[in-house]
Amino acid sequence: MDITSPAFKSNVKRALADKQLQRAMGNVKVGFVKKRSAARDKLPEFDQLRDQARDIKDHTLEYLDLYYEIYEQKVREAGGKVHWAATAEDARDIILKICQAHDAKTVTKGKSMIAEEIALNEHLEAAGITPVETDLGEYIIQLRNEPPSHIIGPAIHLNRDQVEASFRRAHDHLPDERSLDEVSELVDEARQVLRQKYIDADVGITGANYLVAETGTSIIVTNEGNGDLTQSLPKVHIVCTSLEKLVPTLEDVSTILRVLARSATGQEFSTYTTLSTGARREGDPDGPEEYHVVILDNGRSDMLGTEFQDMLRCIRCGACMNHCPVYHSVGGHAYGWVYPGPMGSVLTPTLIGVDKAGHLPNASTFCGRCEAVCPMHIPLPKMMRHWREREFEHHLTPRTVRTSLGIWAFLARRPALYHLASSVFIRALKLLAFGRSRLKSVPLAGGWTRHRDLPMPEGRTFQEMWRAGGHE
Amino acid sequence: MSSIDKSKIDTTASRTRILNKLGATLATGKDRDARAEAVKTHLRQHKRNLVPERGNVEGAERIALFRAQAEAVAASVVEVKSADEVPEAITAHLREHNLPARVKHGDDPGLTGLPWGKTPTLERDSGPANGDDAVSLSRAFSAVAETGTLILVSGADNPTTLNFLPENHIVVLDAKDLGGAYEDAWDRVREAYGAGTMPRTVNMISGPSRTADVEQTIQLGAHGPRSLHIIIVNGE
Ligand code: SF4
Numbered sequence: 001m002d003i004t005s006p007a008f009k010s011n012v013k014r015a016l017a018d019k020q021l022q023r024a025m026g027n028v029k030v031g032f033v034k035k036r037s038a039a040r041d042k043l044p045e046f047d048q049l050r051d052q053a054r055d056i057k058d059h060t061l062e063y064l065d066l067y068y069e070i071y072e073q074k075v076r077e078a079g080g081k082v083h084w085a086a087t088a089e090d091a092r093d094i095i096l097k098i099c100q101a102h103d104a105k106t107v108t109k110g111k112s113m114i115a116e117e118i119a120l121n122e123h124l125e126a127a128g129i130t131p132v133e134t135d136l137g138e139y140i141i142q143l144r145n146e147p148p149s150h151i152i153g154p155a156i157h158l159n160r161d162q163v164e165a166s167f168r169r170a171h172d173h174l175p176d177e178r179s180l181d182e183v184s185e186l187v188d189e190a191r192q193v194l195r196q197k198y199i200d201a202d203v204g205i206t207g208a209n210y211l212v213a214e215t216g217t218s219i220i221v222t223n224e225g226n227g228d229l230t231q232s233l234p235k236v237h238i239v240c241t242s243l244e245k246l247v248p249t250l251e252d253v254s255t256i257l258r259v260l261a262r263s264a265t266g267q268e269f270s271t272y273t274t275l276s277t278g279a280r281r282e283g284d285p286d287g288p289e290e291y292h293v294v295i296l297d298n299g300r301s302d303m304l305g306t307e308f309q310d311m312l313r314c315i316r317c318g319a320c321m322n323h324c325p326v327y328h329s330v331g332g333h334a335y336g337w338v339y340p341g342p343m344g345s346v347l348t349p350t351l352i353g354v355d356k357a358g359h360l361p362n363a364s365t366f367c368g369r370c371e372a373v374c375p376m377h378i379p380l381p382k383m384m385r386h387w388r389e390r391e392f393e394h395h396l397t398p399r400t401v402r403t404s405l406g407i408w409a410f411l412a413r414r415p416a417l418y419h420l421a422s423s424v425f426i427r428a429l430k431l432l433a434f435g436r437s438r439l440k441s442v443p444l445a446g447g448w449t450r451h452r453d454l455p456m457p458e459g460r461t462f463q464e465m466w467r468a469g470g471h472e
Numbered sequence: 473m474s475s476i477d478k479s480k481i482d483t484t485a486s487r488t489r490i491l492n493k494l495g496a497t498l499a500t501g502k503d504r505d506a507r508a509e510a511v512k513t514h515l516r517q518h519k520r521n522l523v524p525e526r527g528n529v530e531g532a533e534r535i536a537l538f539r540a541q542a543e544a545v546a547a548s549v550v551e552v553k554s555a556d557e558v559p560e561a562i563t564a565h566l567r568e569h570n571l572p573a574r575v576k577h578g579d580d581p582g583l584t585g586l587p588w589g590k591t592p593t594l595e596r597d598s599g600p601a602n603g604d605d606a607v608s609l610s611r612a613f614s615a616v617a618e619t620g621t622l623i624l625v626s627g628a629d630n631p632t633t634l635n636f637l638p639e640n641h642i643v644v645l646d647a648k649d650l651g652g653a654y655e656d657a658w659d660r661v662r663e664a665y666g667a668g669t670m671p672r673t674v675n676m677i678s679g680p681s682r683t684a685d686v687e688q689t690i691q692l693g694a695h696g697p698r699s700l701h702i703i704i705v706n707g708e
Pocket of ligand 1: 313314315316317318319320321343370373374375376377378380
């Protein structure tokens, strides 16, 4: 996908003015937050499990080279093949070659953020292969030619009427007068349309939430069952995954699974957790004849041993964005690439470069909620600070922005930008207001105010301005 | 088993580069043997981490927990006293939901050996799903009370596609195969397949298929089954 992260500020402006988006984001802040907290309350050991989940990943990362040797051996024994991709380009090429070796015309796809990261669909299309997204959210955004706006709910930025419009446009073989007023009607229609595609596909591509070294297994976690149809019907199953997904044993993955769904959707357990090991066995009446795992590095190995290593614990649950006031305000597209929200602000500069994504670590109020809800205890705010320091060192920030006062002057001379910064922060404040009496930092200006409140014109603090604006 | 790969892709160079980079960061200055031993020990012991108290119940309590958890995620559950009652429990379920009296299942002796003569109007097909089957029937390898989760394994006995393609899925679970926690299921898998070895697919299934992708409204029957019916054989 096109990277628009460098234009973060104008993306934000557009997002704040987008009424449909603002309406859709209303669902995010209530739904996910409530559900997660209810799920946590139902499991007394939840916080202890989080500590253990963190320790499991730290242990794995410490021995990652050795665990991978064993994992690879196990995949081979089960009749599968592991492919190593240093870059996104390598991964795309490997997958394309596998598809071409089978003369694939269409491939079905389960939801995979790695496939998004490597822009797989564009690559397959350019080679004349039709990728069909099967996760409902991914299917919707594929019809609309949009990137995902959330790592677990790719179409979360849309409302029902927008989905209806997309379906009417895309499914023009169906009668115009059919009703699509209800969510259930939309889901049924997608089900009908995709049914035959699963059966006709030559190759099925899924992601992997985890890889298990002990058994050479890949795991997907879904609710729809689309990933399972994608991987069990075609002749070839390709798992498109990345270096940090490995865990040692089935017991270890069980612990992490206990915190995943609860943190993500507030479910006790997702509907389908599927463990796949190798290819179809002798006597098996179904399942893929070939099983390929493509492991993408794309800068991850460079994070090991640095202040960003902890980010490799991320299990892509989405809790950090679900609880982020900035994400709530601007949605996922404003972040300009595949990974939005706090985890994206940390990960994106690593993967596409701080020169392109340097604005993202500023998109924080430093309220700390992301770290507080992260099941893997990833110190997201601290890492955003690291990025800002690096950006600063690299002189990527305009000279005038290097002091708090400088920033104020910078903003004051640019009314539009100032307006923008403050409108994000005012929206964010609404969310922060509960449980907080004082605002220590400000979105967009967060980095500039690490140790003090942002200086305001005429000696006013943000709090005073907030109240003067009629907000409490 | 030999690996099949028509594409003949060779990523050895990337493999070496990536693993060497990991090694340079992780292994430098560390004792090689000690690292190898740490990994081997961890895998060999596959120790349980903290297992929530919730699943630590037995007998009738365990079944009750499984039931409650499965029903909470929209599965329907009935109990029968012996395997002999399963065919009638199936026809009762089909009748109640206006479903066709026809099910497809695999070669599992626990299913083929049921007294089907008791339900002469029920038609049965065998094999994997083909897209036209309205109702499938499987036998669970195990289940987990903690979250009302069924564990199904692939193979001719219970083809994986039967778990996903038909609109309605019926699963027979023997109460003695029900464990409290996920870890109990892994012990059973190791026992049946050998440590470090897995069937091609293990499905952990909690309720029928669903999606919340449109406005976070939960809708059952996304791509997988719209209904999941569990028959527990509880012979005491
Ligand atoms: S950073 Fe933490 S909260 Fe955010 S997606 Fe990753 S694991 Fe979840």
